[in-house]
Amino acid sequence: MIQLYIPLNFLGVIYREIKQGLTDLDKMFVLLEREREVADAPGAPPLAVSGAAVRFEAVGFAYERERPILHGVSFEIPAGKKVAVVGPSGSGKSTLARLLYRFYDVDSGRVLIDGQDIRTVTQSSLRGAIGIVPQDTVLFNDTVAYNIAYGRPGASQQEVEAAARAAHIHDFIAGTPKGYQTMVGERGLKLSGGEKQRVAIARTLLKNPPLLIFDEATSALDSSNERAIQAELEAVGRDKTVLVIAHRLSTIVDAHEILVIELGRIIERGNHTQLMAADGRYAQMWRLQQAGGEG
Ligand code: ATP
Numbered sequence: 001m002i003q004l005y006i007p008l009n010f011l012g013v014i015y016r017e018i019k020q021g022l023t024d025l026d027k028m029f030v031l032l033e034r035e036r037e038v039a040d041a042p043g044a045p046p047l048a049v050s051g052a053a054v055r056f057e058a059v060g061f062a063y064e065r066e067r068p069i070l071h072g073v074s075f076e077i078p079a080g081k082k083v084a085v086v087g088p089s090g091s092g093k094s095t096l097a098r099l100l101y102r103f104y105d106v107d108s109g110r111v112l113i114d115g116q117d118i119r120t121v122t123q124s125s126l127r128g129a130i131g132i133v134p135q136d137t138v139l140f141n142d143t144v145a146y147n148i149a150y151g152r153p154g155a156s157q158q159e160v161e162a163a164a165r166a167a168h169i170h171d172f173i174a175g176t177p178k179g180y181q182t183m184v185g186e187r188g189l190k191l192s193g194g195e196k197q198r199v200a201i202a203r204t205l206l207k208n209p210p211l212l213i214f215d216e217a218t219s220a221l222d223s224s225n226e227r228a229i230q231a232e233l234e235a236v237g238r239d240k241t242v243l244v245i246a247h248r249l250s251t252i253v254d255a256h257e258i259l260v261i262e263l264g265r266i267i268e269r270g271n272h273t274q275l276m277a278a279d280g281r282y283a284q285m286w287r288l289q290q291a292g293g294e295g
Contacts, residue, residue: 038105038123046125050114051079052210052241054100060108061099069095070264072109075257079114082242084252086285087261093245096261097213100243102126113211131209133233135216136193137200141185144173144199151203159206167202167232169195194225201232212237214244216251249286258282 054077061070069092077083085093098104099111102118111118118126131151139147148163149155155163160180164170172195176182182189184199191199204212214233230251237244246252253272260268260275260282268280275282 038102038119040122041120044120044122047113047116047118047121047129049129049210052129053077053079053114054083054211054241054243055112055115056096056099056109057112058109059096059099059106059111061095061104061106063095063104068107068264070099073261073264073266074109075259075266075269077241077243078256079241080239081256082237082244082252082254084244084246084255084258085261086246086249086252086258086282091261092264093261094215095264097132097215097243097245100213101130101132129209130211130213131204131207131236132213133197133200133204133215133236137196139185139191139196139199141187142183143181144176144184144189145180147184147199148202148206151205151207155206160202163202163205164198166205166235167198168228169198169202172198194229197229198232201229201236204236209240211241212243214242216245216247249282249289260285 056073056075059070059073060068062068073092073096075083085096087093099106100118102111102123105119113126113129140150145157145160148160151163152159157180161170164173164180173180173182176189184191214237226248244252244255249272252258255271257269257271258275259266260280262281268275268278268282270278270282276286
């Protein structure tokens with residue numbers, strides 16, 4: 001995975017790599033106006049969110065014209081429900097999330113939130129409605145407080161602390177000599193994968209968006225940390241619309257729907273019980289993970 005402590009002056013160089021990281025990049029988009037691949041339609045209104053229901057309609061997409069990545073992908077996430085995407089590496093899971101956040105525009109089909117094609121609304125309103133907890137969290141070379149408040153600029157110290165407590169990172173921060181004023185990033189305190197993910201959770205709690213994207217870490221954490229983070233993610237996602245890119249199937253047994261994606265196509269879909277009964281690819285993946293102790 002990519003190195004995510006970012007000196008801002010290097011952003012131009014590693015912009016494309018970061019973009020892969022699926023992070024909350026509004027600020028960087030502002031810095032890199034020229035690099036934008038999508039634009040607001042003239043006079044675009046803000047997204048009007050009711051329940052943040054998501055709908056992908058026959059979505060086709062290619063990063064490079066000659067190599068299509070998604071082929072006619074359709075699914076819905078009803079308001080307040082969780083849909084999980086699983087499948088082999090490179091099958092297009094993160095691409096779905098990038099399209100929902102409108103890092104790129106679809107080549108065919110549509111992506112709708114509460115009935116509105118996301119190409120017709122302002123990007124700032126779209127991204128304001130979506131929280132991402134990525135595999136690897138971007139930390140700015142700034143204080144812990146700044147990094148958490150980045151979820152909602154202008155948040156008070158009390159609000160930042162409350163979010164940190166809920167994400168179970170407060171005690172760690174309070175235990176550092178400068179507390180919330182501790183500098184993090186490449187010139188400051190280095191945080192572990194789990195600590196960074198907790199900062200991302202705190203950020204998301206503070207932002208409190210109606211729609212969430214969880215990009216589950218593949219390996220970064222030990223299993224007790226993993227379970228704790230999972231419990232925190234569950235809490236953050238309660239009653240929200242959630243798209244989760246999952247690697248460990250045990251975290252998604254409760255999903256409203258699970259999409260098994262291969263080579264950019266949905267090859268199986270249903271809830272856990274239905275997919276186990278179908279005894280297809282998902283059931284096979286489930287058995288493998290059980291046997292491998294969740295590997
Ligand atoms: P993983 O589980 O490994 O994260 P994934 O299912 O999320 O994989 P994607 O990141 O969606 O896979 O990538 C799908 C395909 O698109 C891959 O073949 C990848 O190489 C390709 N791809 C991703 N980003 C780009 C890009 N910026 N330019 C060209 N190809 C890309």
